[in-house]
Amino acid sequence: MARRNQHSKEALRELALDAVQRIAERDGPHIVSARKVAHEIGYAPGMLYHLFENIDDLILQANARTVMMLTDTLRQAIQRKKPINAVLAMASQYLALAQQNSRRWQLLFEHAMRNDVPVPSWYQHQTDTLFELVEQQLALLAPEKSSKDVTLAARSIWSAVHGVCLLAVTGKLDVGGPVQAPKIVESLVRHYLLGWTLEK
Amino acid sequence: MARRNQHSKEALRELALDAVQRIAERDGPHIVSARKVAHEIGYAPGMLYHLFENIDDLILQANARTVMMLTDTLRQAIQRKKPINAVLAMASQYLALAQQNSRRWQLLFEHAMRNDVPVPSWYQHQTDTLFELVEQQLALLAPEKSSKDVTLAARSIWSAVHGVCLLAVTGKLDVGGPVQAPKIVESLVRHYLLGWTLEK
DNA sequence: CCACCCAACTAAACAGCGTTCAATAGGGTA
């Protein structure tokens, strides 16, 4: 068989990205493979290589969707809140999303580049947006701080929250039960910001 | 060939674990495979399955060594310091080690269980020790806090520092150059502890 | 000293992986 042309190139791409996320959620993130994805959408594995550079590219683009979903959610979490509460809401939303779709997040967190080329810039760019959302709130919270300080603080908070989400999603935080992850996030953000605003 | 008996079972195990770390450092963590490890020590791949349950077990035991090295280093970092400085020293030592042996740390951070059985308890136990080291210092720092509060704070700090190390080692923090990772760690610990000790 | 035994180890096989590419099939056009 050839030239079915049932789907446009773009529709096919969407189909494949849907399949990646569906397989990850259904069978676990480490089950995702070019062959499984192709089978899931009823094509031969080779076809995928006309749509994506390689398996890293495929998974990365699927992960980009997850990041976009996160960005959208965080934007909504901010709405009309005071800076401290906005940052708290963003952090706890990050954790909530990661816990709700944990396998999708595992795909995001645990995917290590096989073709050891560095993370592409368009992806980096997308994650930078997340930093910026935090920076905006911090700038509102402490207008007297330099933009350098704000950048550093945003990166600190973000890395920290990311660390909690990672450990939570991969089950490495469950010593007192999985319930306390939200408490850790809140403790982290609240105390850091308290210390940060009181400084000097 | 069979029954060379050049090495005892225990010596062979050490040989294999050495090989894992050597290959990871030399060729990159994603190069490590049962076949490569076996070849590195001059045996057939099947032999490894008399020493280890599977490839996860092998890599996990190699990673356990990395964690032990970390634990030892952190213990030394504490010596005769005041609590705040002890925690700061531990955190920056964590980052320093991770950056120095980045590939070995990538093996630790990025290894996702293929046989999706949960992380074994002996491993969990070993990482718990790290939490305890932080808890001890926090208890000294704020004797009035409940042990519940101390546990929560230790977990917060540890997850946060872990998050920074992870992003630093995997190159996802390099927007203003890799130099600023230590600054982020210090900012994190210092401001969190300031906020935490001032609370209530 | 020899023969036997059993454990240590290997070689080969299986299934699955990412990736490439010659071959093909079938819709669109002349």
Place this chain on the structure above:
DNA sequence: TACCCTATTGAACGCTGTTTAGTTGGGTGG
């Protein structure tokens, strides 16, 4: 109707983890 051109396939290559039957050779009993 016939041709073309491209979307798609199927098979191949070399890699992976893992299992297993089979072989080898050191240690021990006779």
